[in-house]
Amino acid sequence: MTEALAAWTPRVLSILRIITGLLIIQHGMGKIIGWPVVAMYATVQPFSLVGAAGFIELIGGALLIVGLCTRPVAFILSGMMAFAYFIGHFPKGFHPLINGGTLAALYCFTCLYLSTAGAGPWSVDAATKRA
Structure with a gap:
């Protein structure tokens, strides 16, 4: 059982990266492009602190998704x-x-893990040997 699970470790790392990217990008999309519609993001100004976070989430989430x-x-x-x-x-x-702050803390430590573990095999980084 352990050997079978260990064989999946690199692939699950890629899945964790993709799902994390999808979850983060939705916050950036809500803040910057207004979709999905979130009431508290309705008045976000692009050059505010929340707007800057939105751009980082939008771009960073997209880069995480593709690795x-x-x-x-x-x-x-x-x-x-x-x-x-x-x-x-x-x-x-x-x-x-x-x-x-549960979600922010979880994103923080998930991304910290990804910054040390890398992208996994299903990524542009792996395809270009950057991983």
């Missing part, structure tokens, strides 16, 4: 999510469940 420059992109996204947690959530309370 291009995965390590530096994931590192930048990890830092941005840590920043989002400490600026937007931590002032509301210590516990992520209470301050609404």
Whole structure:
């Protein structure tokens, strides 16, 4: 059983990267292009802090999905999510469940992992031997 699961480890790394990219890009799309429609993103200004985060999420999410420059992109996204947690959530309370920062914390550490583990075999990085 362990050997069968171990054989899937690189592929599951690619799946984790793709799903993380899809989840992050939707935040950027909501903030920058207005789809999907999210009420709290309706007044986001492109040159605001939230707008800048939207551009990073949009571009970074797309790069994660295809697996291009995965390590530096994931590192930048990890830092941005840590920043989002400490600026937007931590002032509301210590516990992520209470301050609404669970998702930011999870994105932060998932991207930190991807920045060290790489893109996996199903990626542009692997196809171009950057992984």
